[in-house]
Amino acid sequence: MHLDRLHCDACGECTAACATAGRTARIRVDRGAGGGIAAFFCRHCGRPLCAQVCPTASLALGATGTVVARPQRCLGCRMCLVACPNDAVFFDGAGKSDKCDLCFGSLRGTDRQPACVAACTRGALRLVGLRHESAIRRGAAAAARQVAFRR
Amino acid sequence: MQAAEVWSRHTELVIMWGCNATGAGIHQDVCYLFEAMERGARLIVVDPIVTAIASKADVHLRPRPSTDAALALGMINHIVSLGLEDRDFIDRYTYGYEELQAEARKWTLERTEQVTGVPAALVAQVAEDYATHRSMIECGYGHQRYTNGHQAQQAIAALAAVCGHLGQPGAHCNYMEVGAGYAGLLNSGKVQNPAGAQIKxxxxINISLxxxxxxxxxxxxxxxxxxxxGTMITQHQDARRVIEAVKKLDFLVSIDQFPYDDxxxxxxxxxxxxxxxxxxVHPSYRHQYLQLQVPVVDPQYESMPDIDFWAELGRRMGYGEYFPKDYTGLDWLKELLPPDFPFEQAMHPNxxxxLPERFCHPIPNWDGKYNTPTGKIELHATAYDERAKRFPGEWDPVARYVPSAESAEGDPELARRYPLLLISQHPGTRTHDQFLNLPYIKEIEGPPKAMLHPDDAAARGIQEGDRIRIYNDRAESFVLAHVTRKVLPATMELDSGNWIREGGNVNQLIHQRVAGPRDVGHGVMEEYDFQLDGHTTPFFNLLVEVEKA
Amino acid sequence: MSSVRRYSPQEIEELVAKEIPPTGVSLACRSLPTTTTWNNRTVTVDRVVKTSCSHNCYDTCGVLCYVKDGRLLKVEGDPDHPINRGRMCVKGYTYPQRLHSPDRIKYPLLRTGERGEGKFRRLSWDEAFDWLGERLTALRERWGSEALAEYIYSGNREFLAKQISGRFLSLFGASKTVGSF
Amino acid sequence: MSRESVRPETMLLVDQSRCVGCHACETACKMENDVPPGPRWIEVVEHETLDTAGNVVLTFLPLNCRHCGDAPCIRACPTLALTRGELGLVNLAVERCIGCGECLFACPFGAPQFGEDRIMQKCHGCLERRSQGLPTACEQLCPTQALKSGTPRELSHHARGARAAAVASRQG
Amino acid sequence: MTMRHVILGAGPAGLAALASIRRNDAGARITLVSGEPGLPYSRMALPYYVNGDLPSRHLYPHPALWYRQPGVELRWGEPGEALDVERREVTLAGGERLPFDRLLVATGSRAQLREAPGIHLPQVQLLWTLGDARRLRRRANGASEVVIWGAGMIAFMTAKALLTAGRRVHFICRAEYLLRRSLDQEAAFLLEGALEQAGAVLHRGLNLAEIRSGPGRRCRVLLTDGSELPADLVVVALGVAPNLDWLDDAPVQRRQGLLVNERLETSAAGIFAAGDVAEVRDCVTGESGVPALWSVATDQGRVAGLNMTGATLVCDPALRSNTMVFHDYVVATLGCPLVRENTRVYRRLDRERRVYRCLVLSGGRLVGAILAGDVSQVGFLRSVIRRGAVLTDPEGLLGTPPLPGGVRP
Known part of the structure; x- marks a missing residue:
């Protein structure tokens, strides 16, 4: 998941969309006093610090590359919250870890976007595959350097 | 072939005709060419498709496929009409110039533009530049892959002859002269027919058929x-009928490195x-340097070097005396190469x-000698007179433009059902079907794609990336569409070499026919004359239709 | 009249003598390296072998093969080769991956399924030669030696092995394949 | 951490007039560094465009990590896995990387690559080769000599030299 | 030749090392030695098992199958007894001698048991091992009065385990307030409020004098001020110390813990240390000490494992961070907030919402933080400390949710 900070104005639509299904919101984007944008959502890291530090292995990297929480194993000790550089772990009413799973359950197999991406008014929030993203950026970099040159 | 080190230092203008140098042989042409261009030489590329090398050219002529002969004749006519031809070179070194002039006179600039699609002003400018500069022509096979391929090559050579750009440093017409391998370096005859063996x-069998x-x-x-x-099914034309024939064989033995169609x-x-x-031993057919090949690593898994396989088979079939058991590769080389060959100089670590000039001179024809019946450049090819009588019209001693058999002009009725001409370029990342299965190459190329002009794509409702079906009477291929202006309207491009089992094979669509004279019957012959009997296969002589799969 | 000056034969001979290296003598002027870099580390290799590439593009590059522990570690162009001057192409550099590919055909295979099904069983080289020997003798008796034909082209365009197969086929009396693509 | 603006000691100059998009640098780099299929430390991007006369022209640009002087990726990395190494090259400490992708979103050239293990990998600038004075793998093995590595001083000297020679020969 | 690795201790550090050795060197032979019998469990989860929040099967981070990897041998219930550095051998309690090429000492801490009259009474116990937890769980359901001797992290965890409805828990707290080594006065006051609401009673500035077996199955705890507390159960929670006494005669440099270099290698080559036994440099103060923290242990375990397979990785200096959670009230500490010389402290206390946020800066850089009630941006602040970034607007950070743009990493 990637947030393009340039276009985002912290309107909070994504947080609202994420909280619709009766669960706690798992994404929060705030505008700091100095105008900077702080984005708290899970980057689904390749080697997640939260999973490394969780005493009961409640947080773990799933086969499909999403970091998934298993509340029944969670102690609520917040070690993951401290470890994660993006404060991307949220806690439900019962203090159990509840984090972004890219709307895993509802979207499996469909090409629909996760709720927050769909709700983003400015298209600043994009769900991207890291490998695919580098190819796109390289294409853009080459295009930007496009010079119709003659010898 | 004139050596690249020579022409790149002396030429002032290079025409790359039907040659995507970035596709094959990138190391020599392209690098020396850039050095020449950075020294001020100008590059003109003649290729219907926009290739990487065409993008570096000063002028890029994009003739309609199979019309190269018309373009060359048009240029000759323009040069002669301006009197820029090299009269004394023509008088001293050519034969049959009047007949060529008669044929070329038909090709006014307007007619050339109408047939080839290249603007008249551009043809004129290129012709004048070519005639008035020390100019090279680098020929590839692009223009030879049609049934009129031999005529196209003859016209290009005639263009060089008319301007006297032959046998001079920086001015020559390089085309496939098969190099030292066939010019006497290897006495293949002695090895293949050992003394003392009665060989009837x-x-x-002509491999093209x-x-x-x-x-x-x-x-x-x-x-x-x-x-x-070599690949018999993937790379042969009309693969479906080749497979029919294979099924009637008693046995087919394949010696291959990877499992694939064959x-x-x-x-x-x-x-x-x-x-x-x-x-x-692999002498090049483009330069004069030779490095003997020595085994670098042991044969992998249970693979056996080809020499050992044939020698063992020979011993098993009772010809033991001709296949001595203890012969190593070096011994065979000593038998194949001339006795005075400096082995240790040409072998690892040296x-x-x-190679000596007698096999391949860096500047061929520098002394004005040409090995033709008349000893001159034959603009009227005397060797073809006899054959011209047996095949009137198809074959003519003088370069002429004859539409390719399977093209819009050549077969209008077929062109109504299959309007698009499909060119199968040599991909830069593969040698036809080899390397296709390597992970690094697969990753660079992605799935097989065919290039389609935006107008043709729009007419059939095809967008970039759609899965399309390319078909004609012979077969069909499924590939992805790449909609691009790199190809001309009514022309398509699909790289050669895609395996049939992986999809996207183009050769299965091609009609099995020999380019050039028809005197090869159905492939079984008694005599074979290297210069006359059909040298290549018209791979681009192919009309197809395409639809969304 | 053409405005382009023409070199006389003597000038051309002088030009060739001046600009083209002498014939018949090794042009190698650098000693073969003993170490190379690999994965951002310097590694010593068992040997570096100078050979050439015999794929069917007309440049026949000079090649330096770096061999380590019996495996082809990497391939570079031969800097002393006047044509490719130390460089090769995208295909040439992938050779270690091709040579050591696990997908290579590892041992002789005999068809068990239908033609085109692609089902085979493993065979030893002796069994393969016996099988081929029987088929060749049977073919010669039933159809005559010209019923055998060789299909070869330029997958590996080197000339040596073709002469030896040519010797066997001419002794056997098989049909001869000529012409080119 | 103060804003870094040290010019890198070494850079890679791409001569677009010589690059013909043959991808040899990709396989050369992959062979040199045993990079599995998937991530491409250097990738040639082909672009179709029209030249001034309206003809279709292809341009090619090999893109790898540029080892920027003021690298946005160094600032973006939450676990300090990217640091300024020798010869001014941007060095990646693989064991610190958690694979979050922030560096990729910060990099305008899309240089960071992610393999099967989802941990970032990228062109390390052939530090070992350059410290021995050797050219980088892609530079040495590029068939058309389109890549040239060196310090900014060397590269501008090289580029100017080539330009001057071309102009001089055209007048000659 | 295949490397023989021996890992002493199956705590967070030991398990992390096993995983990274396996990933980096598939062919290695690894022997995992655990002092306690049975499948390795995570100690931090014991309190949640005691109060019934967590079913026992979730105590184990990895199922038994995970350990049955090729080349891995297990020795559970046999703590290490002696180390022979020259002959590179470890002798276990059962007398077995284990040769090793690389050794990781990750035996963690062990609870301290100070002598006091009556300390050996049946009602008195520790809460450190799974056995303690099972015993405590069995005995706690009948107990209505519990006394906890100690006021540190373990005492807090024990209280969390026992503070259920209808039970009073007494803290004997030598200092003025709970968790004196982690929290400052204000944060501790807020946390104590939450505890007291749930039935905790704090006895400040006192210590345990004696325990006498008292009426029936109960006992009586006498404090230094003479007062007396009836108790069904007494849990000793006086802190921990590195579990290194079995290494007393080994020629390995030690102070509080084993002295290790940046690559977590002790003074004896090939012998590494990680977790609560390793004395490392602190990220903020630079002083050498034993952080004894779960997150530090997992990171050190991972890096030590990689170094044992030949890597030469530098481990991040230990950044102390801890969290105390009681029902829904969360307190988090980062870095070294209690070091107060030449620092500027920014704090904001909101009694009604029981929110307290305190940032400690030194030379414009964040060196410590205590967040109580509202721990938003704690992860971000941790990476700000790690990075040593200059904070231009610390005031803004005290406010809840919005994060000021003032941070310039």
């Missing part, structure tokens, strides 16, 4: 094939070595060496 003359020969050869029919160092249909598949696992 056997019939000849191997599929047809397998189907139609009689007394005896072809019943056993040993296939190695091995699927074989009875016995033997593991082959790559070039780094065995001895070899080498490469330059």
């Amino acid at each position: 003359k056997s019939r000849l 191997f599929g047809q020969a397998m189907r139609e050869a009689v007394d005896p029919p072809i019943k056993g094939v040993i296939k190695w160092r 091995t699927d249909y074989s009875d016995l598949v033997l593991p082959a070595c790559t070039m780094y696992e065995q001895w070899g 080498g490469p060496i330059r």
Whole structure:
């Protein structure tokens, strides 16, 4: 998941969309006093610090590359919250870890976007595959350097 | 071939005709060419498709496919009309110039533009520049891949002759002159027919029509094939009928490195070595340097070097005396190469060496000698007179533009059903079907794609990336569409070499026919004249239709 | 009249003598390296072998093969080769991956399924030669030696092995494949 | 951490007039560094465009990590896995990387690559080769000599030299 | 030749090392030695098992199958007894001698048991091992009065385990307030409020004098001020110390813990240390000490494992961070907030919402933080400390949710 900070104005639509299904919101984007944008959502890291530090292995990297929480194993000790550089772990009413799973359950197999991406008014929030993203950026970099040159 | 080190230092203008140098042979042409261009030489590329090398050219002529002969004749006519031809070179070194002039006179600039699609002003400017500068022509095979391929090449050579750009440093017409391998360096005859063995003359099979020969050869029919160092089904034309013929064989033996189409249909598949696992000698057909091949690593897994396979087979079939058991690759090389050949100079850790001029001179024809019946440049090819009588119109001693058999002009009725002409370029990342299965190459190329002009795509409702079906009477291929202006309208491009089992094979669509004279029957011949009897196969002589799959 | 000056034969001979290296003598002027870099580390290799590439593009590059522990570690162009001057192409550099590919045909295979099904069983080289020997003798008796044909082209365009197969086929009396693509 | 603006000691100059998009640098780099299929430390991007006369022209640009002087990726990395190494090259400490992708979103050239293990990998600038004075793998093995590595001083000297020679020969 | 690795201790550090050795060197032979019998469990989860929040099967981070990897041998219930550095051998309690090429000492801490009259009474116990937890769980359901001797992290965890409805828990707290080594006065006051609401009673500035077995199955705890507390159960929670006494005669440099270099290698080559036994440099103060923290242990375990397979990785200096959670009230500490010389402290206390946020800066850089009630941006602040970034607007950070743009990493 990637947030393009340039276009985002912290309107909070994504947080609202994420909280619709009766669960706690798992994404929060705030505008700091100095105008900077702080984005708290899970980057689904390749080697997640939260999973490394969780005493009961409640947080773990799933086969499909999403970091998934298993509340029944969670102690609520917040070690993951401290470890994660993006404060991307949220806690439900019962203090159990509840984090972004890219709307895993509802979207499996469909090409629909996760709720927050769909709700983003400015298209600043994009769900991207890291490998695919580098190819796109390289294409853009080459295009930007496009010079119709003659010898 | 004039050596690249020579022409790149002296030429002032290079025409790359039908040659995507970035596709094959990137190391020599492209690098020396850039050095020449950075020294001020100008580059003109003649290729219907926009290739990487065309993008570096000063002028890029994009003639309609198969109309190269018309373009060359148009240029000749323009040069002669301005009196820029080299009169005394023509008088001293050519034969039959008047007949050529008569033929060229028909090709006014307007007619040239109407047939080839290249603007008249551009043709005129290129012709004038070519005539008034020290100019090279680098020929590839692009323009030869049609049934009128031999005429196109003859017209281009005539263009060089008319301007006297032959045999001079920086001014020559380079085309495939087969190099030292066939110019006497290797005495293949002695090795293939050892002294003391009574070897009866056997019939000849032309490889361009191997599929047809397998189907139609009689007394005896072809019943056993040993296939190695080449692909019979993937790369042959009209693969479906080749497979029919293969099914009627008693046995088909394949010696290959990887499993693919051919091995699927074989009875016995033997593991082959790559070039780094065995001895070899490979003189180039473009430059004069030779580095003998020595085994670098042991044969991998249970693969056996080809020399050992054939020698062992020879011993098993009772010819032991001609295949001495203890012969190594070096011993065979000593038998194949001339006795005075400096082996240790040309072999690891030394080498490469330059071969003597008698095999391949860096500046051929520098002394004005041409090995033709008249000893001159034959604008009227006397060797073809006899054959011109047997095949009126198809074959003519003087370069002429004859529309390619399977093209809009050549077969209007077929063109109504299959309007698009499909060119199968040599991909830069593969040697036809080799390297296709390597992970690094697969990753660079992605799935097989065919290039389609935006107008043709729009007319058929095809967008970029759609899965499309390319078909004609012979077969169909499924590939992805790449909608681009790199191809001309009514022209398509699909790289050669895609395997049939992986999809996207183009050769299965091509009609099995020999370019040039028709005197090869159905592939079985008694005599074969290297210069006359059909040199290549019209791979681009192909009309297809395409639809969304 | 053409405005382009023409070199006389003597000038051309002098030009060739001046600009083209002498014939018949090794042009190698650098000693073969003993170490190379690999994965951002310097590694010593068992040997570096000078050979050439015999794929069917007309440049026949000079090649330096770096061999370590019996495996082809990497391939570079031969800097002393006047044509490719130390450089090769995208295909040449992938050779270690090709040579050591696990997908290579590892041992002789005999078809068990239908033609085109692609089902085979493993065979030893002796069994393969016996099988081929029987088929060749049977073919010669039933159809005559010209019923055998060789299909070869330029997958590996080197000339040596073709002469030896040519010797066997001419002794056997098989049909001869000629022409080119 | 103060804003870094040290010019890198070494850079890679791409001569677009010589690059013909043959991808040899990709396989050369992959062979040199045993990079599995998937991530491409250097990738040639082909672009179809029209030249001034309206003809279709292809341009090619090999893109790898540029080892920027003021690298946005160094600032973006939450676990300090990217640091300024020798010769001014941007060095990646693989064991610190958690694979979050922030560096990729910060990099305008899309240089960071992610393999099967989802941990970032990228062109390390052939530090070992350059410290021995050797050219980088892609530079040495590029068939058309389109890549040239060196310090900014060397590269501008090289580029100017080539330009001057071309102009001079055209007048000659 | 295949490397023989021996890992002493199956705590967070030991398990992390096993995983990274396996990933980096598939062919290695690894022997995992655990002092306690049975499948390795995570100690931090014990309190949640005691109060019934967590079913026992979730105590184990990895199922038994995970350990049955090729080349891995297990020795559970046999703590290490002696180390012979020259002959590179470890002798276990059962007398077995284990040769090793690389050794990781990750035996963690062990609870301290100070002598006091009556300390050996049946009602008195520790809460450190799974056995303690099972015993405590069995005995706690009948107990209505519990006394906890100690006021540190373990005492807090024990209280969390026992503070259920209808039970009073007494803290004997030598200092003025709970968790004196982690929290400052204000944060501790807020946390104590939450505890007291749930039935905790704090006895400040006192210590345990004696325990006498008292009426029936109960006992009586006498404090230094003479007062007396009836108790069904007494849990000793006086802190921990590195579990290194079995290494007393080994020629390995030690102070509080084993002295290790940046690559977590002790003074004896090939012998590494990680977790609560390793004395490392602190990220903020630079002083050498034993952080004894779960997150530090997992990171050190991972890096030590990689170094044992030949890597030469530098481990991040230990950044102390801890969290105390009681029902829904969360307190988090980062870095070294209690070091107060030449620092500027920014704090904001909101009694009604029981929110307290305190940032400690030194030379414009964040060196410590205590967040109580509202721990938003704690992860971000941790990476700000790690990075040593200059904070231009610390005031803004005290406010809840919005994060000021003032941070310039």
